[in-house]
Amino acid sequence: MENFAKKVKTFDAFPKVDPQHQVRSERGGFTTLVTYLFGLLIIWIEVGGYIGGYVDRQFIVDDKIHSDLTINVDMIVGMPCQFLHTNVEDITQDRYLAGETLNFEGIHFFVPPTFRINNPNDFHETTDLDEVMQESLRAEYRAEGARVNEAAPACHIFGSIPVTQVRGDFRITGKGFGYRDRSHVPFEALNFSHVIQEFSFGEFYPFLNNPLDATGKITEEKLQSYMYYAKVVPTLYEQLGLEVDTNQYSLTESQYVIQIDEATQKPVGVPGIYFRYDFEPIKLVIREKRIPFFQFVAKLGTIGGGILIAAGYLFKLYEKLLVILFGKKYVEKGTEKKQGGLLDNEVDQKRDE
Structure with a gap:
C-alpha cells in the first residue's frame, strides 16, 4: 500500500509542501484572509449574475x-x-x-x-x-x-x-x-x-x-x-x-x-x-x-483556482520586494517555522533529555 501511495504521489500535478518547509507569518495570514474575502466577493457577484441571467439580442429573418x-x-x-x-x-x-x-x-x-x-x-x-x-x-x-x-x-x-x-x-x-x-x-x-x-x-x-x-x-x-x-x-x-x-x-x-x-x-x-x-x-x-448549471460550477472553480494562483505569485513578489528594500532579516522577523520536520523532532527529543 505504501509503495502504491508513493507511485501515485509521483504523478501529483500539484505536489504539497512538506510541513518542515512551511513558515507562518503575519503577512502571510493577512494575505490569506484578503484572498479568501476577495474570493467570496467574486463568488457572490457570480452567483448574483447567474440568478439574474444575461440579456441576449439576436436578429433573425422574419419569414x-x-x-x-x-x-x-x-x-x-x-x-x-x-x-x-x-x-x-x-x-x-x-x-x-x-x-x-x-x-x-x-x-x-x-x-x-x-x-x-x-x-x-x-x-x-x-x-x-x-x-x-x-x-x-x-x-x-x-x-x-x-x-x-x-x-x-x-x-x-x-x-x-x-x-x-x-x-x-x-x-x-x-x-x-x-x-x-x-x-x-x-x-x-x-x-x-x-x-x-x-x-x-x-x-x-x-x-x-x-x-x-x-x-x-x-x-x-x-x-x-x-x-x-x-x-x-x-x-x-x-x-x-x-x-x-x-x-x-x-x-x-x-x-x-x-x-x-x-x-x-x-x-x-x-x-x-x-x-x-x-x-x-x-x-x-x-x-x-442563463448559462447551464454545470458550466456555472466549472466557471466558479476556474475563477477560484485563478485567484489562489494569482495571490500566491503576488505574495512571493511582495516578499522579494521587501528583501530588496529592507533586507532578509526584516523579512524573517516575526516568522514562525511550522513544526513537523525530522530535524525538529530530534531537537525536541534532545531538549526532553
Missing part, C-alpha cells in the same frame, strides 16, 4: 407576413372632425377607409404640458427588457367607428386600424383635397396642428414608449404638410417564459408648405398629415438567458 397587424392611433388634430378624411393605402394599391374603425370625438384643441412640440423626432433607443415586462399591459379601445360632436373646433382621433405587414401610409387630409368628396373644406378652415399621444404598430401596449408618443406640431400655415417616415422592426421580448411580441420603429420626418398655382389658384399638392411606414425583413429577439 411571416401578418395580415392582422394594427396601427394604434391616439391624437388630436386642430380642425373639426367633420372636415377630416382618413384612409390607409399600401403598396398593393389596396385602400382602407380608416374612418370606419377609428373614433372621432370633437373637443377643444390643447397641448399637454409634457409633450415635445415642434422638435425633431429623430432619436429612439430600444426599450430595456425589464421595462418592457413591467409596462406590457395589453389594452384595446372600447369603441370603434364612433363619431361624437363632430362640429367642435378640434378632433380627437383614436382607435386601431387593421393593415397588412407591407409598405403603406396612413393619411389625414381635409375633405375635398386629394380625394373626391361631397364636401370641400375651405382654405381658411384648414389647420393641421396636431399632438400625438400614441402611435404604434401591432398589439396595443399603451405604456410602452414609441418615438411619436407625446409629440406634436403647431403651425399657423393653412396648407401645411407633415410627413413621418417609420422603419418598423418586429421585436420579441422574452423573460422567464413570458413573451411580448411587439414592434418598434425608427423615425424621420419632413414638413413643408404647399404652394398655390397662380394660374388655377389651386394648391400644388395635398396638405395633411402623412404616416408612411415600411417593415424590415428581420426580427429582433431580446431574451433573458
Whole structure:
C-alpha cells in the first residue's frame, strides 16, 4: 500500500509542501484572509449574475407576413372632425377607409404640458427588457367607428386600424383635397396642428414608449404638410417564459408648405398629415438567458483556482520586494517555522533529555 501511495504521489500535478518547509507569518495570514474575502466577493457577484441571467439580442429573418397587424392611433388634430378624411393605402394599391374603425370625438384643441412640440423626432433607443415586462399591459379601445360632436373646433382621433405587414401610409387630409368628396373644406378652415399621444404598430401596449408618443406640431400655415417616415422592426421580448411580441420603429420626418398655382389658384399638392411606414425583413429577439448549471460550477472553480494562483505569485513578489528594500532579516522577523520536520523532532527529543 505504501509503495502504491508513493507511485501515485509521483504523478501529483500539484505536489504539497512538506510541513518542515512551511513558515507562518503575519503577512502571510493577512494575505490569506484578503484572498479568501476577495474570493467570496467574486463568488457572490457570480452567483448574483447567474440568478439574474444575461440579456441576449439576436436578429433573425422574419419569414411571416401578418395580415392582422394594427396601427394604434391616439391624437388630436386642430380642425373639426367633420372636415377630416382618413384612409390607409399600401403598396398593393389596396385602400382602407380608416374612418370606419377609428373614433372621432370633437373637443377643444390643447397641448399637454409634457409633450415635445415642434422638435425633431429623430432619436429612439430600444426599450430595456425589464421595462418592457413591467409596462406590457395589453389594452384595446372600447369603441370603434364612433363619431361624437363632430362640429367642435378640434378632433380627437383614436382607435386601431387593421393593415397588412407591407409598405403603406396612413393619411389625414381635409375633405375635398386629394380625394373626391361631397364636401370641400375651405382654405381658411384648414389647420393641421396636431399632438400625438400614441402611435404604434401591432398589439396595443399603451405604456410602452414609441418615438411619436407625446409629440406634436403647431403651425399657423393653412396648407401645411407633415410627413413621418417609420422603419418598423418586429421585436420579441422574452423573460422567464413570458413573451411580448411587439414592434418598434425608427423615425424621420419632413414638413413643408404647399404652394398655390397662380394660374388655377389651386394648391400644388395635398396638405395633411402623412404616416408612411415600411417593415424590415428581420426580427429582433431580446431574451433573458442563463448559462447551464454545470458550466456555472466549472466557471466558479476556474475563477477560484485563478485567484489562489494569482495571490500566491503576488505574495512571493511582495516578499522579494521587501528583501530588496529592507533586507532578509526584516523579512524573517516575526516568522514562525511550522513544526513537523525530522530535524525538529530530534531537537525536541534532545531538549526532553
